[in-house]
Amino acid sequence: MRTGMFALALGLLALRFLPALPQVGWLLVLPVVVLMMLPFRTYPLAFFLLGLGWACLSAQWALDDRLVPQLDGQTRWVEGRVTGLTQQSAGVVRFELSDSRSRKDKLPKLMRLVWHGGPPVHSGERWRLAVTLKRPSGLLNFHGVDREAWLLAQRVGATGSVKDGQRLAPARYAWRDSVRQKLLAVDAQGREAGLAALVLGDGSGLAPEDWRILQDTGTVHLLVISGQHIGLLSGLVYGLVAGLARYGGWPRRLPWLPWACGLAFAAALAYGLLAGFEVPVQRACVMVGLVLLWRLRFRHLGTWWPLLLALNAVLILEPLASLQPGFWLSFAAVAVLVLAFGGRLGPWRVWQAWTRAQWLIAIGLFPLFLALGLPVSLSAPLANLFAVPWVSVVVLPLALLGTMLLAVPVLGNSLLWLAGGALNGLFQALAFLAGQLPAWIPAEVPNWLWLVSLIGAVLLLMPAGLPFRLLGWPMLMLAVFAPREDIPDGQVEVVQLDVGQGLAIILRTRHHTLLYDAGPRFGDFDLGARVVLPSLRKAGIAQLDLMLLSHADADHAGGAASVARGLPVKRVVGGETEGGALFLEPQPCISGEQWQWDGVQFQLWQWSDARSGNQKSCVLQVQANGERLLLTGDIDRETERALLATPLAVSTDWLQVPHHGSRSSSSWPLLQRLAPRAVLLSRGHGNGFGHPHPQVLERYQQMGSAIYDSAEQGAVRFRLGAADTPVTARSQRRFWRTPATERYQNHVPAT
Structure with missing residues (x-):
C-alpha cells in the first residue's frame, strides 16, 4: 500500500x-x-x-476556464460578486470577481481586476463593471516568478482593468472584511497591517520595505498564515486538554485523547476559516488533521506515513498546488525535520533540538531554493531562532485573543496594542539583521552541479556516525561557488529582459558587463528591483562596469536606483543628466566615444540638436566578430534622419526597435539603410499606447527581419559575434504558458 x-x-x-x-x-x-x-x-x-x-x-x-483569445483586449460589461479581501492603496483598488457574467460572452469563473481611481470596493458586494479584459499573462524571464503559473494555480481565468462600474447589491456574509476594518482601525503602534496579515492572511497593507526585511531574513512565513500558525494553535488546544487531563481537570467520563485531537482540529479549521481557507491554509489544515489522526490511531506506522498521506490529500484536492513554490517549501521543510530527527540513537536537549532544527532546515532547503530560483536568506537560521518563538508565544496569541475580544473594546484594543508593540520590536530586530546580511541571489548552476549539491545536503542531514557524511560540505559548496560560463573573446552575450512597457538589456563580455537601461518604475512598482537586479545576480554578475541610461523617462531609467543599490556600478552614463525618473547623477553621453572590451567594440552617439527627452536618447553600437547590434532608446524620425549621416548608419544585424514600435519611429529610410536581420522589441502586453503600431510591424516584416517581442516571447538571449541562434523564455515549454503568436516567423538569416 x-x-x-x-x-x-x-x-x-x-x-x-x-x-x-x-x-x-x-x-x-x-x-x-x-x-x-x-x-x-x-x-x-x-x-x-x-x-x-x-x-x-x-x-x-x-x-x-481561461478567457478566450477573441476577448483579449476587449471591453465588456461584466456582473459578478467581489470575493476575498480587496486591496486598496494609493488610489488603486485590486480585487477578485467571481461568478462573473456577460450578456453575450462566456467569461471565466474568477477574474482579478484593478481599478485606478475607483471607489471603495468591499468583499461580498455585487458590481456591474466595464472591464478591459486580458488573458492571464505576466513578465517571463529566464529566472524569477512565473505569473502565468501563479494565476493558473489560483484558477484565475482572466485579468482586467475597470473603466467604470456601479454597485448592484451591498456586501453579504463579508465578516472577514469587517474584521479587517476593525483591525486596521485600532492603535497597534503602527503595526495594524502586520496584525491583519497575521490574523487574516491579508498582507496587502504591508509596506514594500517590510516585505524586503522579511525576505532578507527568511521570515516571510511568520507574517502569512502558514502551517506553523495553524499547527501552533492546534498544538495549544491539544496541550491544554492534555494538561487538564493530567492534573485532574478534565471530565473522567470523556476520553481525553479523542477530545484533544478533535478540538485541536476544530481550532485549526476555525483559524483556516478566518484566513479565508485558501490553498496554503487548506494544505496546513490537511497536514494537521492527518498528524492528529496518526497520533490517535496510527502511530505504529511511523512518521513518514502521515507526511505521504498529507501530500496525496493536498494534491488530490488541488493538483495545481504543485505550481506554487510554497507547496514545495512547506513539505520539504517537514521532510527535512523528519529525516533529521528520526533514527537518532539518543534525544537532543530542547535547546539543541531548536538550534539544530534551524540550521538543518537551511541546509535541507538550499537545493530547493536553487531549483526554484528564490533568494537565499543567509540570516534565516539566526532570525528564525528568536523570531519563531516570539511570534508563536507572544505576538500570535495576543493578536488572536485581541481579535476575539474586539466586542469588548477595552480588552480587545489593549491586547492588540500589546501585540502591535511586540511585532514592532520584532521588525526592528529583523531590520537590523537584514541590514547586516541581506538576501543572497545565487547564480544559476548546471543541472549536474545542482544534483551534487542535493546529495551533499542529504548527507549533511544524516546522523553524525554515517561514513563520509562530512563530504556533504564540499558537495554543497560547489553550488555556492559554481563556475561561471566563459564568454570567448570577441563575443558578447545579449539578454533583453522582459520588463513590460520599458527597456533593460544586459551586455556581457568575457570580463565586463554593461546594462543598457534599467527597466521601469511607477510608484512602488519597481522592475529594477523585481526583475533587472535578480537577473544580473542570477547571471553571476558581481558588478556593472557601465550603466547606460538612454534617457530619463521612467520606463527606461526608473529602476536604475534599485540596481545601483544592489550592485556596485563603476560608471553611469545618460542621454539626460537630470530630470525625469533619474535618481542618479549620470555622466553625459558623448557622441563618438569608443572603447573596447575583450575584443568587442562599443561606440556612443547622441543627436546634438535634440530638443525632447526621447530625441536625447543615447544610442549604442556594439560590434563583435563582424556582427553589429544597435540600441536606440526612444529616438524618433527626426533623430533617425540625423543618425543616417553618422558612421553608425551601416548594415546592422540586430536592432532594438526604437520607442517600443511607436508610429513616430522606425522610418523606412533608417530600416533600408540598416537592413536588420533581427529586431528586439520591448513592450508591455496590451499596453495603453498601442505599441507596436501595425504599420511599424509591417515594415519589419517586409524587410524580412525576425521579430523578438518581449510581450509575446518573454526575454531573449543570444551571442553577438557567434552567429548564435536566439533563445526565448517562452521557448521553454510549459503546459500553462500561452503559446507565442504565430504572426512572427522568427528565423534569423545567416550572416
Whole structure:
C-alpha cells in the first residue's frame, strides 16, 4: 500500500514538469487502463497513471476556464460578486470577481481586476463593471516568478482593468472584511497591517520595505498564515486538554485523547476559516488533521506515513498546488525535520533540538531554493531562532485573543496594542539583521552541479556516525561557488529582459558587463528591483562596469536606483543628466566615444540638436566578430534622419526597435539603410499606447527581419559575434504558458 501511495504522489507531482497536457481523449481512456492494471503486479504504475490522469484533467479544466483569445483586449460589461479581501492603496483598488457574467460572452469563473481611481470596493458586494479584459499573462524571464503559473494555480481565468462600474447589491456574509476594518482601525503602534496579515492572511497593507526585511531574513512565513500558525494553535488546544487531563481537570467520563485531537482540529479549521481557507491554509489544515489522526490511531506506522498521506490529500484536492513554490517549501521543510530527527540513537536537549532544527532546515532547503530560483536568506537560521518563538508565544496569541475580544473594546484594543508593540520590536530586530546580511541571489548552476549539491545536503542531514557524511560540505559548496560560463573573446552575450512597457538589456563580455537601461518604475512598482537586479545576480554578475541610461523617462531609467543599490556600478552614463525618473547623477553621453572590451567594440552617439527627452536618447553600437547590434532608446524620425549621416548608419544585424514600435519611429529610410536581420522589441502586453503600431510591424516584416517581442516571447538571449541562434523564455515549454503568436516567423538569416 505504501508503494502505491508513493506512486500516486509521483503521478500527481509529475504535472509540474509537463511541457504539454495530453489530449482529453487519452485522459478519458486512462481510468479503463488503470482498472485493467490493478489485478496485476503493476499496481504502482496504475496508481502513478491515476494520479497523473487526475492532475492533468484538473489542469485542463483550469485552462479551459481561461478567457478566450477573441476577448483579449476587449471591453465588456461584466456582473459578478467581489470575493476575498480587496486591496486598496494609493488610489488603486485590486480585487477578485467571481461568478462573473456577460450578456453575450462566456467569461471565466474568477477574474482579478484593478481599478485606478475607483471607489471603495468591499468583499461580498455585487458590481456591474466595464472591464478591459486580458488573458492571464505576466513578465517571463529566464529566472524569477512565473505569473502565468501563479494565476493558473489560483484558477484565475482572466485579468482586467475597470473603466467604470456601479454597485448592484451591498456586501453579504463579508465578516472577514469587517474584521479587517476593525483591525486596521485600532492603535497597534503602527503595526495594524502586520496584525491583519497575521490574523487574516491579508498582507496587502504591508509596506514594500517590510516585505524586503522579511525576505532578507527568511521570515516571510511568520507574517502569512502558514502551517506553523495553524499547527501552533492546534498544538495549544491539544496541550491544554492534555494538561487538564493530567492534573485532574478534565471530565473522567470523556476520553481525553479523542477530545484533544478533535478540538485541536476544530481550532485549526476555525483559524483556516478566518484566513479565508485558501490553498496554503487548506494544505496546513490537511497536514494537521492527518498528524492528529496518526497520533490517535496510527502511530505504529511511523512518521513518514502521515507526511505521504498529507501530500496525496493536498494534491488530490488541488493538483495545481504543485505550481506554487510554497507547496514545495512547506513539505520539504517537514521532510527535512523528519529525516533529521528520526533514527537518532539518543534525544537532543530542547535547546539543541531548536538550534539544530534551524540550521538543518537551511541546509535541507538550499537545493530547493536553487531549483526554484528564490533568494537565499543567509540570516534565516539566526532570525528564525528568536523570531519563531516570539511570534508563536507572544505576538500570535495576543493578536488572536485581541481579535476575539474586539466586542469588548477595552480588552480587545489593549491586547492588540500589546501585540502591535511586540511585532514592532520584532521588525526592528529583523531590520537590523537584514541590514547586516541581506538576501543572497545565487547564480544559476548546471543541472549536474545542482544534483551534487542535493546529495551533499542529504548527507549533511544524516546522523553524525554515517561514513563520509562530512563530504556533504564540499558537495554543497560547489553550488555556492559554481563556475561561471566563459564568454570567448570577441563575443558578447545579449539578454533583453522582459520588463513590460520599458527597456533593460544586459551586455556581457568575457570580463565586463554593461546594462543598457534599467527597466521601469511607477510608484512602488519597481522592475529594477523585481526583475533587472535578480537577473544580473542570477547571471553571476558581481558588478556593472557601465550603466547606460538612454534617457530619463521612467520606463527606461526608473529602476536604475534599485540596481545601483544592489550592485556596485563603476560608471553611469545618460542621454539626460537630470530630470525625469533619474535618481542618479549620470555622466553625459558623448557622441563618438569608443572603447573596447575583450575584443568587442562599443561606440556612443547622441543627436546634438535634440530638443525632447526621447530625441536625447543615447544610442549604442556594439560590434563583435563582424556582427553589429544597435540600441536606440526612444529616438524618433527626426533623430533617425540625423543618425543616417553618422558612421553608425551601416548594415546592422540586430536592432532594438526604437520607442517600443511607436508610429513616430522606425522610418523606412533608417530600416533600408540598416537592413536588420533581427529586431528586439520591448513592450508591455496590451499596453495603453498601442505599441507596436501595425504599420511599424509591417515594415519589419517586409524587410524580412525576425521579430523578438518581449510581450509575446518573454526575454531573449543570444551571442553577438557567434552567429548564435536566439533563445526565448517562452521557448521553454510549459503546459500553462500561452503559446507565442504565430504572426512572427522568427528565423534569423545567416550572416
